[in-house]
Amino acid sequence: MSEIKFVQTHCAVQGCKTTVFNKGLSTLLHQFPTSVDMRNKWLVILRSKCASVDWLRSKICSKHFENKHFDHQRKLKETAIPTLFPGSSSSSTTKKVTKVAENSPRDKIDRMLNTLTQAEITDDIRNTMRMIKIPDNFSDCVGDNLQCIPDTPVEAQLMLLIKKQDHLITRLKQVVMQNKKHVEVLQKNLEDIRTSKKEMEQSIESYKYIVKCLQEKHATLEEQIEILTAVESR
Ligand SMILES: [Zn+2]
Incomplete structure (x- = not known):
């Protein structure tokens, strides 16, 4: 049917950068096994390793399989299951790396940010922005394609990024407001219907x-x- 249209071009494992375009000759993107038993085994393992997994469409690259799972032609054996997930906390070789990352300042900030509401973060960004001074020749630093021209000072590059983010936040806020209004209209209609039903x-x-x-x-x-x-x- 339309299956071809939806063929995945990237490895479904979270954090894995393998795609059909960059994979190289030694790496392949493997489909889920046809045997229901094996497919379920894959699903159990991959559920926690993929942002979303769909056995019909998702593909897993060779990097997640140990050598013993390949035959002499480098073909995946029918009994193969993915066990290698570099960068994932369940892999013993990467445990140390993860532990360091947990204590890194960046991770600490992420954890603290998770405790704030979206509104609190937005307000904080807005307040911080009011204190940032726009570089004098800022508009000269930005080309017509909304990219910084070469040799733009870092300050101006950051300013452009902040401007873009601010614009995005404003737009998202507008969408939220619009949706709120739609909900209000729907609620009003529902009330009207209830009133006329009562009448x-x-x-x-x-x-x-x-x-x-x-x-x-x-x-x-x-x-x-x-x-x-x-x-x-x-
Ligand atoms: Zn992969």
């Missing part, structure tokens, strides 16, 4: 009451119709 229910109740009264009075059928028509035409 309809009330008028049904009053009709029922009228019918009941008429029947109690033992009015003839002709009289009932006459009275109901009079009520309706009001």
Whole structure:
């Protein structure tokens, strides 16, 4: 069907940079096994190693398989399972590296940032930006393609980056505001519908009451119709 359209061009393992374009001759991108049993084994292992995994489309590169999993033609054996995940904390060879990263200042900042809400971070960025001075010749440093011209001082390069981020934040805020408004309109419509439903229910109740009264009075059928028509035409 449309399978060809969706063929993945990159390795699904998180942090792995292998793609069909850069993989080189010795590396291959492997599809999930056809055997359900093996496929499930792969899925269990890969669930925690991939941002998203889809056994029909996702591909895993040769770098995640030990040599014993290949035959003499460098073909993946049917019993092969991915076990090598460099950079992942479960690999013993990279445990030390991860530990250092955990204590690195950058990681500490990331952890602290995770404790703040989006609004708090946005406000903080805005406040910091107010204190940053735009370089005098800033607009001369930026070309028509919104890139910095060669030899632009780092200061101006950073300023452009900040400007772009600020612009993006503003746009995202606008989208959020618009969505909020849409939700408000939908809620208002829902309320209106509820009100008119209530009104309809009330008028049904009053009709029922009228019918009941008429029947109690033992009015003839002709009289009932006459009275109901009079009520309706009001
Ligand atoms: Zn890979």
